[in-house]
Amino acid sequence: xKDLLTISALGEAGITEILELTDHFVEVNRRxxxxxxxxxxxxxxxxxxxxxxxxxxxxxxxxxxxxxxTMTFSxxxxxxxxxxxxxxxxxxxxxxxVDCFVVRxxxxxxxxxxxxxxxxxVVNGGDGWHAHPTQALLDAxxxxxxxxxxxxxxxAIVGDIKHSRVARSDIECFTxxxxxxxxxxxxxxxxxxxxxxxxxxxxxxxxxxxTVDVCALLRIQLERMTDGLIPSLREYTEFxxxxxxxxxxxxxxxxxxxxxxxNRGVEIAPEVADASNAVITEQVANGVAVRxxxxxxxxGQPSQLPPLSEGPE
Ligand code: CP
Numbered sequence: 001x002k003d004l005l006t007i008s009a010l011g012e013a014g015i016t017e018i019l020e021l022t023d024h025f026v027e028v029n030r031r032x033x034x035x036x037x038x039x040x041x042x043x044x045x046x047x048x049x050x051x052x053x054x055x056x057x058x059x060x061x062x063x064x065x066x067x068x069x070t071m072t073f074s075x076x077x078x079x080x081x082x083x084x085x086x087x088x089x090x091x092x093x094x095x096x097x098v099d100c101f102v103v104r105x106x107x108x109x110x111x112x113x114x115x116x117x118x119x120x121x122v123v124n125g126g127d128g129w130h131a132h133p134t135q136a137l138l139d140a141x142x143x144x145x146x147x148x149x150x151x152x153x154x155x156a157i158v159g160d161i162k163h164s165r166v167a168r169s170d171i172e173c174f175t176x177x178x179x180x181x182x183x184x185x186x187x188x189x190x191x192x193x194x195x196x197x198x199x200x201x202x203x204x205x206x207x208x209x210x211t212v213d214v215c216a217l218l219r220i221q222l223e224r225m226t227d228g229l230i231p232s233l234r235e236y237t238e239f240x241x242x243x244x245x246x247x248x249x250x251x252x253x254x255x256x257x258x259x260x261x262x263n264r265g266v267e268i269a270p271e272v273a274d275a276s277n278a279v280i281t282e283q284v285a286n287g288v289a290v291r292x293x294x295x296x297x298x299x300g301q302p303s304q305l306p307p308l309s310e311g312p313e
Contacts, residue, residue: 003115003122004294006131007172015176018293019141024306025292028065029285038296038304039066042099047073047090047114048125049080049105054260054284055125055134059102062291066300071098086110087117094118099299103127121298129163135259136169138290140177142283143214146255151178156208157199158184159218159240159267162191162229166259167218171199184208186240188229205240209249217242217258217267233266240267247272255279 007015028036044063046056056072063070073093075081080089090101100121103111108128115122126132140150147153155174161167161183171181175198182200183190194201202208209215220236230236237243242256247269250256256268256278264270272278296305 001298003111003124004133004298005112005115005122005124007133007136007169007176010133010176012176015137015140015173018137018290018297019144021293021297021305022137022141022286022289024308025062025065025289025296026286027308028292028306029289035065035067036304036306037067038300038306039063039068042066042068042299043071043097044068044100044102044295044299045071045073045093045098046125047093047101047103049075049086049103049110050126052104052125054287055104055132056102058284058287059123059125059134059291059295061288062295063100065288066292066295068099068295068299071096086114090114090117094120100295123294123298126165128165130165130168132165132169132259133173134287134291134294135166136173137294138283138287139166139170139216139257139259140173141290142257142279142286143255145282145286146279147213149178150174153179153213154182154211155179155214155216156182156184156202156205156212157216157218158205158242160189160220161185161218162189163221164218170216171197175199182208182212184240186230186236205242205246206249209246209254210251212250212254214255214257215242215250217256219259219261220263220266233263237266242268242272244269244271247275250277253277257283260284 048056060070098120102123102125104125108130111124111127157167184202184205258280
């Protein structure tokens with residue numbers, strides 16, 4: 001595999017391969033010195049045209065823990081500000097001799113385009129409303145650590161589905177692993193057509209919560225809303241926010257996830273975000289190991305895979 005652009009390109013077997021590889025890197029990350037030389041001599045570039053904390057820093061941490069060199073590209077301080085095109089930017093960085101671009105862009109399809117311009121690997125770090133495959137992989141990994149398997153589980157994805165690349169990738173990933181997915185949102189925050197989406201839809205969060213194993217919340221993406229799709233944030237919270245009252249409707253053992261960054265007090269109450277069944281910090285921690293697995297799969301040699309039982313270096 002040269003690139004990781006979507007979950008659908010992986011299928012169940014590819015997803016499972018990455019989740020199983022991740023176990024090896026979780027173990028590496030528990031060591032006193034969480035580093036292995038598996039990608040020594042490789043160079044990974046973060047090419048982020050959109051803001052990020054978790055995805056960019058966890059990919060850079062992942063690359064460093066695998067012994068790779070990293071380069072960070074910041075739009076604000078680059079020649080993009082002088083009008084340089086994406087293609088010229090990619091070809092310029094490519095000429096340095098790099099092995100992998102991790103790309104985030106506000107337009108859907110940009111990582112796919114870049115993959116056609118370079119022999120280096122390309123990982124989609126989030127493109128427009130389209131896809132965020134490594135977020136879905138880390139979400140699935142986190143859920144599997146608690147639930148064992150997603151087969152037969154019921155997962156509600158709640159909130160701004162319309163603008164969410166996380167929702168699209170999560171749906172592909174969770175259903176590929178055998179889960180049932182219910183989308184819960186006001187009609188204005190759903191895509192105009194859900195034809196072909198393997199999901200159920202509800203507008204009644206109170207009714208859905210007692211039936212789920214996981215409540216996966218999404219961020220209200222105010223920066224992508226141009227049409228006044230919700231009357232007010234207060235009204236959104238009243239009907240679709242995971243308040244303390246609503247969180248009490250979940251069954252014992254049901255998990256709460258959020259990809260971050262959170263709007264505390266909007267889609268999730270602060271007390272709920274900090275509750276013991278909210279696995280939001282675990283998602284972030286697992287993000288490093290999942291991204292180590294992805295980089296290893298794309299750039300590494302099977303003989304360099306750290307064994308599961310290996311002790312401190
Ligand atoms: N979840 C996620 O993609 O977060 P960042 O925007 O901080 O990378």
